[in-house]
Amino acid sequence: xxxxxxxxxxxxxxxxxILRSQRQLSPHTLDSYLLDLQELIRLAGPTxxxxxxxxxxxxxxxxxxxxxxxxxxxxxxLSSWRSFYRWLVENHDLPANPVxxxxxxxxxxxxxxxxxxxxxxxxxxxxxxxxxxxxxxxxMFELLYSSGLRVSELAxxxxxxxxxxxxxxxxxxxxxxxxxxxxxxxxxxxxxxxGNPALEALQDWLAVRxxxxxxxxxxxxxxGRGSRIxxxxxxxxxxxxxxxxxxxxxxxxxxxxxxxxSHVLQSSGDLRAVQEMLGHSSIAATQVYTSLDFQHLAKxxxxxxxxxxx
Numbered sequence: 001x002x003x004x005x006x007x008x009x010x011x012x013x014x015x016x017x018i019l020r021s022q023r024q025l026s027p028h029t030l031d032s033y034l035l036d037l038q039e040l041i042r043l044a045g046p047t048x049x050x051x052x053x054x055x056x057x058x059x060x061x062x063x064x065x066x067x068x069x070x071x072x073x074x075x076x077x078l079s080s081w082r083s084f085y086r087w088l089v090e091n092h093d094l095p096a097n098p099v100x101x102x103x104x105x106x107x108x109x110x111x112x113x114x115x116x117x118x119x120x121x122x123x124x125x126x127x128x129x130x131x132x133x134x135x136x137x138x139x140m141f142e143l144l145y146s147s148g149l150r151v152s153e154l155a156x157x158x159x160x161x162x163x164x165x166x167x168x169x170x171x172x173x174x175x176x177x178x179x180x181x182x183x184x185x186x187x188x189x190x191x192x193x194x195g196n197p198a199l200e201a202l203q204d205w206l207a208v209r210x211x212x213x214x215x216x217x218x219x220x221x222x223x224g225r226g227s228r229i230x231x232x233x234x235x236x237x238x239x240x241x242x243x244x245x246x247x248x249x250x251x252x253x254x255x256x257x258x259x260x261x262s263h264v265l266q267s268s269g270d271l272r273a274v275q276e277m278l279g280h281s282s283i284a285a286t287q288v289y290t291s292l293d294f295q296h297l298a299k300x301x302x303x304x305x306x307x308x309x310x
Contacts, residue, residue: 148260
């Protein structure tokens with residue numbers, strides 16, 4: 001008489017033969033199914049596969065997650081197991097599929113990419129020429145990093161608050177108070193401080209802004225043609241600027257927003273203040289920067305501590 005272990009190996013062999021002959025799966029795919037089912041046998045230990053229940057399958061998924069397997073890998077293995085048990089239900093009178101309803105852990109959202117403080121300062125502080133376009137670039141980049149603006153908020157800034165028939169300013173910079181007023185997502189208004197370097201860069205830009213101004217007097221930042229600058233043009237300019245400085249990153253405006261949040265949080269530890277300055281409606285959206293902060297601390301530890309794991 002076959003042992004339980006021999007019987008389940010026989011079941012797996014029959015199942016894989018069905019996949020090969022009827023579904024015509026490739027040898028590579030069949031090998032993947034076999035490896036996934038062998039892992040299930042390992043996790044089950046002395047318990048027969050036909051005796052496993054949903055609670056145990058969930059525990060196995062948690063064990064794989066705790067061992068560092070990715071959500072995608074766990075989802076694939078659960079899919080292999082689910083298909084195998086579906087075949088057992090249909091062909092071997094198994095009462096229920098224990099993998100039905102078991103889901104893999106959610107895929108973690110990738111952390112936002114932020115520049116290091118040195119690279120961020122080098123990017124925004126580089127003056128370049130005194131040409132109007134170069135002055136506009138420096139003022140925009142300084143303001144992005146100084147106040148954590150979204151690129152759409154930056155492009156929408158006016159030189160002063162305007163309310164007239166059919167038009168109302170979405171944002172402007174109060175030079176005297178050192179503040180930028182913006183209207184963010186969902187029409188939410190906020191006021192964010194502007195640092196002195198950004199205010200000085202804005203003054204340099206305002207001194208030559210008139211040379212580019214055409215018909216619309218309201219926009220703070222202008223393209224070379226004299227119209228309100230577009231978000232796409234800001235993206236192209238900051239990328240080209242970073243490349244000219246050999247900054248090893250695919251720099252985009254939102255990266256300066258991430259850098260602003262990460263660096264303020266590293267220095268202050270005040271998550272609520274960062275939330276307000278970013279205009280996040282939920283603290284959960286801001287908490288991702290605590291992960292960036294920990295990454296920074298872990299890097300410093302690894303580099304500096306004599307007993308750190310290299």
